[in-house]
Amino acid sequence: MTVELICVGTELLLGNTVNTNAAFISEQCAMLGLSMYYQSVVGDNAGRLERLLCVAKERSDVVILSGGLGPTQDDLTKETAAEVMGKKLVEDPRAKQEIQACLEKLGRTITENNWKQAQVPEGSKVLYNSNGTAPGIIMEEKGTCMILLPGPPNELIPMFEEQVYPYLRALQPETICSKMVKLCGIGESAAETKILDLLDSQKNPTVAPYAKTGEVHLRVTAKAEDEKTALSLIVPVEEELNRRFGDCVYTDDPKVTLEEAVAMLLKEHGLTVTTAESCTGGLLAGRLVNVSGISEHFKEGYITYSNEAKEKLLGVSHETLETYGAVSPQTAAEMAQGGAKAAGADLCVSVTGIAGPEGGTKEKPVGLVYVGCYCKGKVFTEKKQFSGSRSKIREYSVANALTFLRKVILDEAAGK
Amino acid sequence: MTVELICVGTELLLGNTVNTNAAFISEQCAMLGLSMYYQSVVGDNAGRLERLLCVAKERSDVVILSGGLGPTQDDLTKETAAEVMGKKLVEDPRAKQEIQACLEKLGRTITENNWKQAQVPEGSKVLYNSNGTAPGIIMEEKGTCMILLPGPPNELIPMFEEQVYPYLRALQPETICSKMVKLCGIGESAAETKILDLLDSQKNPTVAPYAKTGEVHLRVTAKAEDEKTALSLIVPVEEELNRRFGDCVYTDDPKVTLEEAVAMLLKEHGLTVTTAESCTGGLLAGRLVNVSGISEHFKEGYITYSNEAKEKLLGVSHETLETYGAVSPQTAAEMAQGGAKAAGADLCVSVTGIAGPEGGTKEKPVGLVYVGCYCKGKVFTEKKQFSGSRSKIREYSVANALTFLRKVILDEAAGK
Numbered sequence: 001m002t003v004e005l006i007c008v009g010t011e012l013l014l015g016n017t018v019n020t021n022a023a024f025i026s027e028q029c030a031m032l033g034l035s036m037y038y039q040s041v042v043g044d045n046a047g048r049l050e051r052l053l054c055v056a057k058e059r060s061d062v063v064i065l066s067g068g069l070g071p072t073q074d075d076l077t078k079e080t081a082a083e084v085m086g087k088k089l090v091e092d093p094r095a096k097q098e099i100q101a102c103l104e105k106l107g108r109t110i111t112e113n114n115w116k117q118a119q120v121p122e123g124s125k126v127l128y129n130s131n132g133t134a135p136g137i138i139m140e141e142k143g144t145c146m147i148l149l150p151g152p153p154n155e156l157i158p159m160f161e162e163q164v165y166p167y168l169r170a171l172q173p174e175t176i177c178s179k180m181v182k183l184c185g186i187g188e189s190a191a192e193t194k195i196l197d198l199l200d201s202q203k204n205p206t207v208a209p210y211a212k213t214g215e216v217h218l219r220v221t222a223k224a225e226d227e228k229t230a231l232s233l234i235v236p237v238e239e240e241l242n243r244r245f246g247d248c249v250y251t252d253d254p255k256v257t258l259e260e261a262v263a264m265l266l267k268e269h270g271l272t273v274t275t276a277e278s279c280t281g282g283l284l285a286g287r288l289v290n291v292s293g294i295s296e297h298f299k300e301g302y303i304t305y306s307n308e309a310k311e312k313l314l315g316v317s318h319e320t321l322e323t324y325g326a327v328s329p330q331t332a333a334e335m336a337q338g339g340a341k342a343a344g345a346d347l348c349v350s351v352t353g354i355a356g357p358e359g360g361t362k363e364k365p366v367g368l369v370y371v372g373c374y375c376k377g378k379v380f381t382e383k384k385q386f387s388g389s390r391s392k393i394r395e396y397s398v399a400n401a402l403t404f405l406r407k408v409i410l411d412e413a414a415g416k
Numbered sequence: 417m418t419v420e421l422i423c424v425g426t427e428l429l430l431g432n433t434v435n436t437n438a439a440f441i442s443e444q445c446a447m448l449g450l451s452m453y454y455q456s457v458v459g460d461n462a463g464r465l466e467r468l469l470c471v472a473k474e475r476s477d478v479v480i481l482s483g484g485l486g487p488t489q490d491d492l493t494k495e496t497a498a499e500v501m502g503k504k505l506v507e508d509p510r511a512k513q514e515i516q517a518c519l520e521k522l523g524r525t526i527t528e529n530n531w532k533q534a535q536v537p538e539g540s541k542v543l544y545n546s547n548g549t550a551p552g553i554i555m556e557e558k559g560t561c562m563i564l565l566p567g568p569p570n571e572l573i574p575m576f577e578e579q580v581y582p583y584l585r586a587l588q589p590e591t592i593c594s595k596m597v598k599l600c601g602i603g604e605s606a607a608e609t610k611i612l613d614l615l616d617s618q619k620n621p622t623v624a625p626y627a628k629t630g631e632v633h634l635r636v637t638a639k640a641e642d643e644k645t646a647l648s649l650i651v652p653v654e655e656e657l658n659r660r661f662g663d664c665v666y667t668d669d670p671k672v673t674l675e676e677a678v679a680m681l682l683k684e685h686g687l688t689v690t691t692a693e694s695c696t697g698g699l700l701a702g703r704l705v706n707v708s709g710i711s712e713h714f715k716e717g718y719i720t721y722s723n724e725a726k727e728k729l730l731g732v733s734h735e736t737l738e739t740y741g742a743v744s745p746q747t748a749a750e751m752a753q754g755g756a757k758a759a760g761a762d763l764c765v766s767v768t769g770i771a772g773p774e775g776g777t778k779e780k781p782v783g784l785v786y787v788g789c790y791c792k793g794k795v796f797t798e799k800k801q802f803s804g805s806r807s808k809i810r811e812y813s814v815a816n817a818l819t820f821l822r823k824v825i826l827d828e829a830a831g832k
Contacts, residue, residue, distance in 0.1 A: 022435060024431065030431055037458070037461070039456065040455065045453070154805075275698070285719045286697050300724075303691070303698065305715055306715035389570075390706070391706065
């Protein structure tokens with residue numbers, strides 16, 4: 001089955017907004033095994049939208065639209081789509097009721113144009129919106145299905161996950177299941193090289209790599225007549241991926257992030273951690289604090305951007321800083337050791353490097369980063385050379401520090 | 417003049433990649449005063465790309481393509497576009513030379529398919545690539561112009577800024593100039609309400625609002641026969657915006673970020689700052705460290721996620737934490753005061769709040785955040801209620817803390 005996406009909104013054509021809805025819907029459709037050949041963006045213009053819809057209706061089985069469902073005159077996605085599908089608009093009493101309740105809760109005055117959002121194409125399935133006033137809509141007519149979704153991601157994402165995903169899955173003759181094998185500590189091309197045979201020969205299940213900052217995600221997707229069979233097709237592929245990537249695999253749950261995987265390890269082993277950051281300046285701790293409930297394992301962190309702060313807060317020796325410099329394995333090691341001592345934590349990860357664009361030398365170029373990790377009396381360091389902008393180098397440093405912390409915990413647990 | 421954008425890449429249709437190129441190119445085109453009515457995404461498929469190109473060529477004056485210029489068999493943007501424009505491919509000697517130099521620098525083995533990238537449509541303008549091997553291309557034929565750009569943003573962005581932008585500007589009969597008036601400390605709808613008359617009546621210059629996290633950017637764009645006249649049209653509008661928004665305006669330079677504006681203020685007044693963070697867990701310091709050269713003004717920061725750390729590192733009193741709780745104006749104030757003392761800094765910004773999704777109560781709901789700021793013996797606090805996910809609440813808290821810090825410095829300088 002083919003699907004195509006049309007995002008409506010002048011803000012997208014002006015570049016005011018990055019189209020994250022397109023990436024979200026595309027990934028969901030890929031998970032459902034739907035083939036997407038086209039995406040379009042068009043402004044709030046009835047004529048141009050109508051022409052696109054007529055073309056899309058001919059070439060795709062399912063047309064998903066996002067945006068243009070608001071209460072103003074500019075918003076005309078629903079009116080245009082209903083016309084193309086030959087449907088009249090009628091008022092939906094439940095939609096009206098929910099719009100009223102939503103606006104009252106927000107303390108907004110209800111104006112006549114709010115009721116425009118309660119109008120739905122006759123005979124359509126209404127997707128009630130628990131996060132806003134615009135209901136979504138599913139229209140079916142002669143083998144074409146049009147799905148209209150509100151533009152704001154905080155409304156679109158839950159509506160898609162809760163209502164559209166199950167609807168599209170039921171349309172499919174086969175059941176699609178997928179798992180996300182997430183890797184850290186290996187680059188994209190190295191990861192792809194290790195599984196070229198699987199990527200090339202893939203039919204069912206398929207394996208698709210997604211490159212993220214400091215991580216590679218492998219989506220394994222299988223089709224079968226029922227969920228049990230589909231999952232049983234995934235098992236051997238996942239086992240093979242685990243065999244090939246070993247400790248680089250940190251989860252097979254699409255919802256689990258690297259920092260959550262680290263937090264689970266800390267919990268499993270009853271450990272506390274602290275951070276001692278120079279060039280990342282708090283971003284590493286910021287990632288750990290992404291995990292709701294990390295407070296059991298992370299209590300405090302140090303940002304020591306100056307040499308004086310490294311001495312004062314972490315007890316790095318003046319001599320080390322003078323002899324080897326702030327960006328050195330020796331400093332990274334002393335930062336980790338001193339941080340753990342200051343915080344009374346079992347572990348401490350440290351990062352020191354040259355994020356640029358200034359400050360690089362021939363010996364210590366921009367992108368040179370040392371990560372240190374103290375763990376129960378021992379201290380380990382790692383040297384990395386990243387490239388890119390200041391912010392890219394800092395993001396990679398953070399991902400790498402989390403990966404290194406995870407490795408040290410795993411090695412310690414394995415008695416290595 | 418109308419422009420349309422076609423992004424080529426199966427990774428976009430699978431949702432592996434968010435299409436940030438589209439937002440970048442759209443904003444640049446808006447700055448140039450070009451009208452964009454359509455954007456499309458298509459996979460690496462010659463037939464579908466050809467059909468799109470034929471339609472685009474008819475309806476738009478300029479067609480910009482990104483992606484599909486790589487060395488592999490899959491990459492067929494150049495071949496397809498050349499065919500649609502009726503051009504033969506020929507080898508460009510300089511492109512060949514630069515590809516060789518680039519690959520040698522990277523230490524890569526050169527294979528036969530690398531020379532595919534040195535092929536360019538006959539009579540086209542070649543855009544040499546200083547960040548990769550794929551040259552960009554500009555083709556003109558009977559009133560249509562096609563511009564081909566490499567997909568990776570680190571190659572596309574500098575190529576566009578340095579080569580495509582001046583080319584497109586020269587095509588325009590008029591000169592377009594724009595300024596970006598950036599605001600903090602005011603919400604999107606409040607900002608729009610203040611300038612509804614300017615937004616409605618706008619013709620030349622136009623004013624377009626762009627909502628960012630905790631900020632609103634207003635782009636003022638004018639067209640005229642020359643740059644001087646265009647800039648002179650902008651002046652009274654910018655003055656009017658400054659008059660209406662006052663201290664909320666932090667820059668009119670599109671390249672300057674909020675943290676850079678704060679850093680410039682610190683420099684101007686010879687001040688040092690430190691951070692004391694609870695729920696933001698390092699992200700506030702991380703924003704300050706985005707500024708290369710901040711080390712003169714920011715030397716260290718404290719992440720005090722637990723109550724014990726707030727007492728130990730910042731000297732927040734046990735009684736305050738017991739009586740008012742960690743999320744209270746009293747704690748925010750003591751964090752700011754204690755942080756400045758511990759770091760020996762002139763200023764300290766503190767953040768404490770409930771980022772959720774757990775931990776909210778009726779009295780202190782998720783999203784409640786207190787920001788504190790110590791400045792030369794005085795301490796100020798602010799209460800905010802944000803909504804959204806844990807990460808959104810934390811991002812808004814950081815933007816708000818920077819805004820508050822800026823306000824305190826300005827007020828202090830004005831003797832308020």
